[in-house]
Amino acid sequence: MHEFELINNYFTKISKNNKFALNLNDDVFFDNKRGVIVSVDTYNIKNHFINFKNPDLVLKKILRSSISDLICKGVLPKYYFISGSGNKKSFTKKNLFKISKSLLEEQKKYKINLSGGDTTFSNTLSFTIMSLGYSNRIIYRNKAKLNDDIYVTGNLGDSFLGLEILKKKINVKKSLADYFINKYYKPKIHINLSKHLFKFANTSIDISDGLLIDLAKMLNKQNLSFQLNEDKIPISNQLKKIIISNKLKKINLISNGDDYQILFTASTKKARIINNLSKILRIKISKIGKILSNKKRSAIINKKGKQIVLKNKGYIHQF
16 A cells, blocks of 8 residues: 555544644644644664664664755754664664764754654664754645746755665775765755745755655645656766766666755746855755646656656655
8 A cells, every 4th residue: 555545545534633734745743823843754674774784874864864854844953852663683882872973963963952762672673753843834745836947956866876886786986885875874954945945935845755756745636747857857976977887877866765855846936046045055956847737747858858758756655
């Protein structure tokens, strides 16, 4: 069963009396009266991280991916709660020291504070993180408008290639391998952009499951479609080298998830504001497409103006 089928069939109805739950159709809980925003994420070994050989890096990855839910809403995370399930092999004194040190580094970097949690015994390693922030407004998921431009921050695909290297599915030079693995474990979270999103973004989401799947989530329940230009989708120079040397297709690398970049739409009138802010903050922001009427099918167009068929659209949560 698909994640959204599960939510719609079993949980949406029982949340209808709670308007702050946003119909379970967004990544956060938002109490606009009290100005409280909360997100919750669970991460399981083999599904969300392949092993626990580097516990410090795993914790950096899952904490950053958790707070990105708030950041793309225009909200600065303030507190987080973490629960871990594992056994003595996972939670050795050495690993616990690395986890503690890593979390402290992330707290200083993003100005957040550990505020509670829980630990339980389990032979399956998993972590659940709840992130909390304060704001009287957020940027909702399903508020795109017809003819909006589609933007994305940073580069896409580096994290996926890092995962492929860790899985030994592709071989690259050590210097490049280190670059991509670092991008996998330590995604660039654009927290400095968060408070500026209200100036131009009509709707926003972080790219966790993949560009196409998350774009579909962003347009969910709206009579809209999208058109993306493949050549406008940003990738790093390092990824370009790999594409050329290994004869890979760019389109197969840019929608596999774990990017945690901000995907948003904005009116064409906001283009100058976005470009100027990109320069001031030194954050790469790329216009990659357009929001269209649902009378047209969503599509990715290549340089020759032809539609691209994509086999893998991203990570799908199945039950």
